[in-house]
Amino acid sequence: MKITMKEVAQHAGVGVGTVSRVLNNGSVKDSTRKRVEAAIKELNYQPDFYARGLKTNKTNTVALILPSVWHPFFSEFAFHVENRLEVNHYKLYLCNSSGNSEKEKEYIQMVTQNKVDGIIGITYSDIDDYVSSNLPFVSIDRYFTEDVTYVTADNSAGGRLAVNELSKRGCQNLAYIGGYQETPNETKSRRKYFEIECNQQQIEYQVLDMLEPLLDSWATIEAFLMENDTIDGIFTINDPMAIEVCKILKKLGKRVPEDVQVIGFDGQRISEGEGYLVSTIVQPIEKMAHSAVDLLIAVIEGKEVEKRTVLPISFGEGGTTKKL
Amino acid sequence: MKITMKEVAQHAGVGVGTVSRVLNNGSVKDSTRKRVEAAIKELNYQPDFYARGLKTNKTNTVALILPSVWHPFFSEFAFHVENRLEVNHYKLYLCNSSGNSEKEKEYIQMVTQNKVDGIIGITYSDIDDYVSSNLPFVSIDRYFTEDVTYVTADNSAGGRLAVNELSKRGCQNLAYIGGYQETPNETKSRRKYFEIECNQQQIEYQVLDMLEPLLDSWATIEAFLMENDTIDGIFTINDPMAIEVCKILKKLGKRVPEDVQVIGFDGQRISEGEGYLVSTIVQPIEKMAHSAVDLLIAVIEGKEVEKRTVLPISFGEGGTTKKL
DNA sequence: TTGAAAGCGCTAACAG
DNA sequence: CTGTTAGCGCTTTCAA
Numbered sequence: 016m017k018i019t020m021k022e023v024a025q026h027a028g029v030g031v032g033t034v035s036r037v038l039n040n041g042s043v044k045d046s047t048r049k050r051v052e053a054a055i056k057e058l059n060y061q062p063d064f065y066a067r068g069l070k071t072n073k074t075n076t077v078a079l080i081l082p083s084v085w086h087p088f089f090s091e092f093a094f095h096v097e098n099r100l101e102v103n104h105y106k107l108y109l110c111n112s113s114g115n116s117e118k119e120k121e122y123i124q125m126v127t128q129n130k131v132d133g134i135i136g137i138t139y140s141d142i143d144d145y146v147s148s149n150l151p152f153v154s155i156d157r158y159f160t161e162d163v164t165y166v167t168a169d170n171s172a173g174g175r176l177a178v179n180e181l182s183k184r185g186c187q188n189l190a191y192i193g194g195y196q197e198t199p200n201e202t203k204s205r206r207k208y209f210e211i212e213c214n215q216q217q218i219e220y221q222v223l224d225m226l227e228p229l230l231d232s233w234a235t236i237e238a239f240l241m242e243n244d245t246i247d248g249i250f251t252i253n254d255p256m257a258i259e260v261c262k263i264l265k266k267l268g269k270r271v272p273e274d275v276q277v278i279g280f281d282g283q284r285i286s287e288g289e290g291y292l293v294s295t296i297v298q299p300i301e302k303m304a305h306s307a308v309d310l311l312i313a314v315i316e317g318k319e320v321e322k323r324t325v326l327p328i329s330f331g332e333g334g335t336t337k338k339l
Numbered sequence: 340m341k342i343t344m345k346e347v348a349q350h351a352g353v354g355v356g357t358v359s360r361v362l363n364n365g366s367v368k369d370s371t372r373k374r375v376e377a378a379i380k381e382l383n384y385q386p387d388f389y390a391r392g393l394k395t396n397k398t399n400t401v402a403l404i405l406p407s408v409w410h411p412f413f414s415e416f417a418f419h420v421e422n423r424l425e426v427n428h429y430k431l432y433l434c435n436s437s438g439n440s441e442k443e444k445e446y447i448q449m450v451t452q453n454k455v456d457g458i459i460g461i462t463y464s465d466i467d468d469y470v471s472s473n474l475p476f477v478s479i480d481r482y483f484t485e486d487v488t489y490v491t492a493d494n495s496a497g498g499r500l501a502v503n504e505l506s507k508r509g510c511q512n513l514a515y516i517g518g519y520q521e522t523p524n525e526t527k528s529r530r531k532y533f534e535i536e537c538n539q540q541q542i543e544y545q546v547l548d549m550l551e552p553l554l555d556s557w558a559t560i561e562a563f564l565m566e567n568d569t570i571d572g573i574f575t576i577n578d579p580m581a582i583e584v585c586k587i588l589k590k591l592g593k594r595v596p597e598d599v600q601v602i603g604f605d606g607q608r609i610s611e612g613e614g615y616l617v618s619t620i621v622q623p624i625e626k627m628a629h630s631a632v633d634l635l636i637a638v639i640e641g642k643e644v645e646k647r648t649v650l651p652i653s654f655g656e657g658g659t660t661k662k663l
Numbered sequence: 664t665t666g667a668a669a670g671c672g673c674t675a676a677c678a679g
Numbered sequence: 680c681t682g683t684t685a686g687c688g689c690t691t692t693c694a695a
Binding site: 348353354355356357360365366367368371390392393394395396 | 680681682683684686687688689
């Protein structure tokens, strides 16, 4: 049986309005409040947030749009987002857009219709027209042409750090290996600042940047590596790519990290609390998630927020670089 | 501005009841239906599912409870669940219980209050009392004492297959390395049938089974491996564990797969569409997710369903076993 | 400080 | 086959 406010009101000998006020911190005489709270507890009453949503157009629900959950970065991110939301009494709709921008638009439409209070989105597809600066929306890694709030790791510093860590460990001939998409996003800084830093330090480097979706990356990378046999340090766009590169290197008879050192990007761990899968530039995923949630809630509450949040990265030792 | 049914009705020159009937496939004269549909399209009307939920106690929402999303198996699973739900016009609340059974109970309570229509749960904690057999609930990998519907990969066959694949590749001295929890769950069959198969084939084997949460698994495993120096084939409870074991083996100067071959469990891929991270017993994650969703929806619709669904596994070559 | 009452947008029962 | 109407459980005026 479902307990409604009416029952609680009856039980406490007050009107439903009073119960509502108790729930929403309206002004109620202390003694009445006590009585109502007792009734709530006794009947184990829980407000119906559908009724509330209908009335207030506030749902305490946020949609998280991910391009895919396969990438461990996304799943860890989702994990932290949910945790932070929960603390703030929000629920999370998970939405895998799968690069399907129709589905993304659908969720964005949900905001405009008050079905979700806001959206956090990692989306590299072309939905710029739908994202206006006044709807509660926080983007990750991606700046839109409009001045949408976004959170990102310091990808530029990441690119530079990779060069430094590699060069510190004796690498003389670097390479960047990655994939990219046409839409502008912050991850492109990884390559850009890798190059800038190499140039500044006058280090030799090669670049293999493949347009996604990747068709036969294995063969492309293998060819690239065979052609550039003297490479002794590689920086990849992300950790999965680093793993693939390691496998290819092994096949080519190169030892990692003795012959070639590899640094990925993300900070992917073997499992919770364990070490890193590969040596990597670590994104502060938890911080990013928390910032995103905090910003979104601030926007929902009508506050002004900083448009751009950049969080610091660090280096994580994962066995694909030499010990210092 | 929000368009309501009333507007649509006015626009089409009918009553709201008729619009509702059109939406819910009630009997409406064809010409009227056309007119209403036109109005809906023209005004870009979208039903308010909060109002609907309030009225019908049907929310078209399912909660997915995961112990954590860190484990790639879970995230891939979530991905497929969401996709399948979406096809059936359901939305997904993501809930990371983090082993926090309070949070799990909270969501289970939501079902009883008609806030979600059902739950899919991977949960190893002790919430048996709350899971009654008549609420729409589908469990993964875990059977409860009550006759709750559940879906699982064929873990027994997986344990056996691991032994066979290892022995086929010349291993003579096997080991099982894993972690376990007290609550009964299907993953325990992995070890059990590994042992059964070894015994049947009269293959030597060792077992290292650690109670979770794992404190210093690295050291424990390292000691185990040093003590049992002749081991040449290892089967682990899951892929992350296989990766850790590989790293430890490397540190101990053993080559994988030349000296020691390793098979994990899950079928974790480097990234979407790529190869396997390690050689592994592949769970049909997508099928499991789809089955779970289909079963859950069937239960929600009041149909009788098979309590136990066991899906076949397979072997996936991932570079930590020798080529045949 | 509080109770009564008017809806929020929808479905379903009823009458036509 | 279709229009009208009574709520679903809640918040929020408006009076008292």
